[in-house]
Amino acid sequence: MLQSVGHTEITGGTGTLSIRDITCESARIDAFDSHEQIFLGEDPSRGLKAIVAIHNTRLGPALGGTRIWPHETFDAALTDVLRLSRGMTLKAAISGLPFGGGKALIVADARTAKTPELLDAYAEMLLALKDRFWTAEDVGMTLADADYLRARTPNVSGTSSGGGGNPSPITAEGVFLGLKAAVEHRHGSEDLTGLKVAVQGLGAVGWALCERLHAAGAALIVADIDADRAGEATSEFGARKCAADAIHAADADIFAPCALGGMLNGNSIPELKAGIIAGSANNQLAREEDAVLLKESGILYAPDYVINSGGLINVAAELEPGGYEAEAAFARLRHIPETLADIFHRAEATGMTTNEVAEALALERIAAAS
Numbered sequence: 001m002l003q004s005v006g007h008t009e010i011t012g013g014t015g016t017l018s019i020r021d022i023t024c025e026s027a028r029i030d031a032f033d034s035h036e037q038i039f040l041g042e043d044p045s046r047g048l049k050a051i052v053a054i055h056n057t058r059l060g061p062a063l064g065g066t067r068i069w070p071h072e073t074f075d076a077a078l079t080d081v082l083r084l085s086r087g088m089t090l091k092a093a094i095s096g097l098p099f100g101g102g103k104a105l106i107v108a109d110a111r112t113a114k115t116p117e118l119l120d121a122y123a124e125m126l127l128a129l130k131d132r133f134w135t136a137e138d139v140g141m142t143l144a145d146a147d148y149l150r151a152r153t154p155n156v157s158g159t160s161s162g163g164g165g166n167p168s169p170i171t172a173e174g175v176f177l178g179l180k181a182a183v184e185h186r187h188g189s190e191d192l193t194g195l196k197v198a199v200q201g202l203g204a205v206g207w208a209l210c211e212r213l214h215a216a217g218a219a220l221i222v223a224d225i226d227a228d229r230a231g232e233a234t235s236e237f238g239a240r241k242c243a244a245d246a247i248h249a250a251d252a253d254i255f256a257p258c259a260l261g262g263m264l265n266g267n268s269i270p271e272l273k274a275g276i277i278a279g280s281a282n283n284q285l286a287r288e289e290d291a292v293l294l295k296e297s298g299i300l301y302a303p304d305y306v307i308n309s310g311g312l313i314n315v316a317a318e319l320e321p322g323g324y325e326a327e328a329a330f331a332r333l334r335h336i337p338e339t340l341a342d343i344f345h346r347a348e349a350t351g352m353t354t355n356e357v358a359e360a361l362a363l364e365r366i367a368a369a370s
């Protein structure tokens with residue numbers, strides 16, 4: 001096991017993997033927020049540059065997905081993984097899970113650079129971090145990738161052999177339940193018939209969410225930077241296509257961001273027409289203050305790490321001592337709408353933003369466990 005690592009080098013296979021503890025030098029990044037430990041794994045010969053960020057382990061070992069994304073600068077990648085990792089701490093806490101927050105990011109284009117050699121090098125890094133960090137799928141990482149890694153290191157969940165499989169459909173189910181809780185809070189009924197939902201991003205979660213919304217009678221407006229995907233949604237769901245850079249401003253009742261983070265910001269919020277925001281993307285708010293902007297605009301915001309916690313709930317269920325049980329995972333999933341309804345009511349009663357209420361509840365749970 002890797003303890004407090006200064007620098008370690010693992011040779012073998014076809015490359016040389018170097019793992020460096022970069023916690024101290026990461027403190028210069030605004031998003032650092034007292035992370036416990038941050039590791040940089042590099043193996044140029046196999047194309048690996050990966051950051052594993054461990055935010056807070058008071059509730060248990062760090063658990064969080066691995067994102068594969070070609071950030072243009074190292075600082076952009078580090079900022080992304082630090083923000084995601086902190087969000088995982090809050091997500092695990094508010095979901096009542098015995099895990100802490102962590103996240104990993106491989107700086108690469110998953111469509112062109114995700115080779116077996118890269119995954120081998122990453123598996124070696126994960127193996128060195130076992131007992132400290134557990135991972136699963138995120139953007140750019142598929143079930144097949146998770147299975148490939150799991151065959152090489154034990155600290156991978158969301159796998160076929162573990163029973164939980166790809167967490168995305170469960171995430172979508174949680175978002176769907178949470179979205180209905182928001183509609184119920186706003187309109188007094190969770191009936192979606194005829195309501196217009198603008199879905200940004202038609203990937204694993206966005207697509208599965210569209211299936212549920214369509215079956216529930218909602219009218220869909222969709223956008224994806226992949227034009228083919230948006231085209232498929234028009235024929236599959238009778239959805240109306242919208243430009244990717246205009247979907248937030250679509251004439252809709254609900255906006256469901258299911259792509260990447262930061263789409264709720266000082267520029268986009270004044271253009272929103274939807275009264276409810278309920279989607280799967282992590283880190284939807286570009287800045288904390290944007291939650292205030294949403295509140296002042298009369299927009300009901302379902303905090304991202306609450307509404308999208310279904311995937312974490314499912315990968316955590318795979319790590320239960322007795323193994324994965326779907327019913328136990330679904331029982332926990334059904335708490336998502338209840339938790340959101342509670343957050344909405346508390347926010348109204350106190351004048352706080354929904355984000356502030358969710359964070360206070362999560363931090364309370366961490367403090368109680370300390």
Ligand SMILES: NC(=O)c1ccc[n+]([C@@H]2O[C@H](COP(=O)([O-])OP(=O)(O)OC[C@H]3O[C@@H](n4cnc5c(N)ncnc54)[C@H](O)[C@@H]3O)[C@@H](O)[C@H]2O)c1
Pocket residue numbers: 137138139140167168169171200201202203204205206223224225226229244245258259260261280281282308309311312
């Ligand atoms: N998969 C899960 O279980 C899970 C769990 C919790 C949170 N999330 C979050 O939900 C989001 C979606 O995850 P996913 O697994 O569906 O990812 P994915 O990679 O399968 O899909 C993302 C989709 O968004 C599209 N996209 C990217 N940028 C876009 C833009 N600017 N406008 C429109 N479309 C854009 C991509 O083309 C792709 O189709 C991510 O933020 C992820 O972190 C996912």
